[in-house]
Amino acid sequence: MDGVILTPLKQIYHPKGDIFHAMKKSDSGFEGFGEAYFSTIHQNDIKGWKKHLQMTLNLVVVSGEIEFVIYNEATFFTAKLSHNNYQRLTVKSGLWVAFRGLGQHNMLLNLASLEHDPAEAVTINLDNIAYEW
Amino acid sequence: MDGVILTPLKQIYHPKGDIFHAMKKSDSGFEGFGEAYFSTIHQNDIKGWKKHLQMTLNLVVVSGEIEFVIYNEATFFTAKLSHNNYQRLTVKSGLWVAFRGLGQHNMLLNLASLEHDPAEAVTINLDNIAYEW
Numbered sequence: 356m357d358g359v360i361l362t363p364l365k366q367i368y369h370p371k372g373d374i375f376h377a378m379k380k381s382d383s384g385f386e387g388f389g390e391a392y393f394s395t396i397h398q399n400d401i402k403g404w405k406k407h408l409q410m411t412l413n414l415v416v417v418s419g420e421i422e423f424v425i426y427n428e429a430t431f432f433t434a435k436l437s438h439n440n441y442q443r444l445t446v447k448s449g450l451w452v453a454f455r456g457l458g459q460h461n462m463l464l465n466l467a468s469l470e471h472d473p474a475e476a477v478t479i480n481l482d483n484i485a486y487e488w
Numbered sequence: 489m490d491g492v493i494l495t496p497l498k499q500i501y502h503p504k505g506d507i508f509h510a511m512k513k514s515d516s517g518f519e520g521f522g523e524a525y526f527s528t529i530h531q532n533d534i535k536g537w538k539k540h541l542q543m544t545l546n547l548v549v550v551s552g553e554i555e556f557v558i559y560n561e562a563t564f565f566t567a568k569l570s571h572n573n574y575q576r577l578t579v580k581s582g583l584w585v586a587f588r589g590l591g592q593h594n595m596l597l598n599l600a601s602l603e604h605d606p607a608e609a610v611t612i613n614l615d616n617i618a619y620e621w
Contacts, residue, residue, distance in 0.1 A: 371535050372528035372589065379523045379603050388521030390512045391599055393550065395505035402504050417526065417550055417595070456505065462550070464597065466524055470512050 356432040358447035359425055360384045364415065366441055377415045377443065378466050384445030386411045389469035396421060396456035396463075403453020404484055406477045412452070413466040414444040419458030426451040426484050451484060489565040491580035492558055493517045497548065499574055510548045510576065511599050517578030519544040522602035529554060529589035529596075536586020537617055539610045545579040546599040552591030559584040559617050584617060 360383060367374040378385060389410070396402055404426070414423065420437035427450045435457065436442055446452055454463070469475065493516060500507040511518060522543070529535055537559070547556065553570035560583045568590065569575055579585055587596070602608065 369527075369535075371533040372530050372594070375526040375528075377524040377526060377597075380521055381603065388513055391510040391524065391597070393508040393510060394502075395508075397505050400504040402502075461505070464510075464524070470514065 356425060356427060356430060358427070358450050359432050360445035361434060362443045362445065364441050364443055366438070375438070375441065377464060378413055384411070384413055384443065386468040388466065390467045390471055392465055392467070393417065394463050394465065396454060396461045398456045398459055398461070401453055401455040401481055401488060403481060404451045404479050405453070406451045407448045407475060408477065409448050409469060409475050411448060411468040412446040414446065415464045415466070416441075417462040417464050419456065419461030421461050421463055422455045422457055424453050424486055426486065431486060453481065453486070455488060489558060489560060489563060491560070491583050492565050493578035494567060495576045495578065497574050497576055499571070508571070508574065510597060511546055517544070517546055517576065519601040521599065523600045523604055525598055525600070526550065527596050527598065529587060529594045531589045531592055531594070534586055534588040534614055534621060536614060537584045537612050538586070539584045540581045540608060541610065542581050542602060542608050544581060544601040545585070547577040547579065548597045548599070549574075550595040550597050552589065552594030554594050554596055555588045555590055557586050557619055559619065564619060586614065586619070588621060
C-alpha cells in the first residue's frame with residue numbers, strides 16, 4: 356500500500372541477552388524524530404481507528420503479537436508483528452490505523468516523526484470502517 | 489553525577505492498554521536521534537563496562553528491572569529502573585556504564601544520539617572497575 360513500509364529488523368544473539376534493532380536515522384521510513392512512546396494493547400482489544408494528518412509512525416512490536424490494519428481508499432493492508440515476525444511498520448500520514456492485541460502481553464514502540472499533538476490526528480469509532488476482525 | 493540525568497516519565501492509563509512515555513525531542517537530555525535499539529539482559533548477568541566517546545545514551549526500561557551503574561573519576565552513580573520506578577536515564581559520553589538484570593525478563597530501550605559505530609566506544613572487563621555488585 357502506498358505510504359506503508361515493512362522493514363525486516365535484525366535480532367542479534369548475545370549470551371547475556373539479545374539485541375533487537377528498531378531504527379537508524381539512515382533507514383528507509385525515517386522522517387525525523389519527534390517522540391518515542393510505548394503503547395500496550397490487551398489481548399483481543401482493538402485501538403483505532405486513528406488517522407494522523409502530519410505524523411509518520413514507525414511501529415516496532417516489543418513484546419507479544421499485534422495485528423495492524425491500515426485502511427485507505429477502500430483498501431486494507433494488514434500485518435501480524437512479533438519477535439517471530441520482527442519487522443518495523445512505517446505508516447505515513449493520511450492513512451487510517453487500528454491494531455489488536457493477539458498475545459498475552461502486547462507492547463509496541465512508536466518512533467513518531469512529531470511530538471504528540473491531538474490537533475494533528477483524527478479518530479473515529481471502530482465500526483465506522485468495515486473490517487472483519 | 490555530571491553528565492547523568494534521571495527524568496521521571498509518564499505512564500498513562502488506558503482501558504485497552506496503558507501508554508508509557510520514553511522521550512520527546514524537546515526533553516532534557518535529547519541530543520539528536522541516531523538509532524533506537526533494545527537490549528535484553530538475563531537475570532543476574534551484567535553487561536559492561538562500556539564507555540562511549542561521542543554518543544549520548546537515553547535508556548528506558550521496557551520490562552523487568554535493571555540496575556545501572558555509571559562510573560567516572562572514582563565516583564559511582566547507580567539506579568534501579570523498572571515500571572515501578574519509571575524514569576529515563578541519560579548518560580552523556582565519557583562515562584563508564586554497566587548494567588545488571590534484576591527481574592526475570594529485562595529489556596531496555598536505548599535512544600542513542602548516534603548510529604552504532606564500534607570505533608566510538610571502548611569496553612573493558614567487568615573486574616577492571618571495582619564495584620561491589
